[in-house]
Amino acid sequence: xxxxxxxxxxxxxxxxxxxxxxxxxxxxxxxxxxxxxxxxxxxxxxxxxxxxxxxxxxxxxxxxxxxxxxxxxxxxxxxxxxxxxxxxxxxxxxxxxxxx
Numbered sequence: 001x002x003x004x005x006x007x008x009x010x011x012x013x014x015x016x017x018x019x020x021x022x023x024x025x026x027x028x029x030x031x032x033x034x035x036x037x038x039x040x041x042x043x044x045x046x047x048x049x050x051x052x053x054x055x056x057x058x059x060x061x062x063x064x065x066x067x068x069x070x071x072x073x074x075x076x077x078x079x080x081x082x083x084x085x086x087x088x089x090x091x092x093x094x095x096x097x098x099x100x
Contacts, residue, residue: 001090035060
């Protein structure tokens, strides 16, 4: 499993609006991409948004970088700025079982 993690600074509007745009715009693009596993966005509450996507291969995660850049350029350029972007191999990602 491989991950793409990017952080963005909201420069105009609200983080809620940016998250909604990611859900309705970026998610469908990723879902149509080969190797897609999962996507989510975290609102850190200080105008910082974290985009996290999981991929079956490193190459698929790298393709997500250009897909995300194109989406931001076309849909969100006036509202966010990319602060960091990284692709790496996922070391582990575990779920805690419920005690119920």
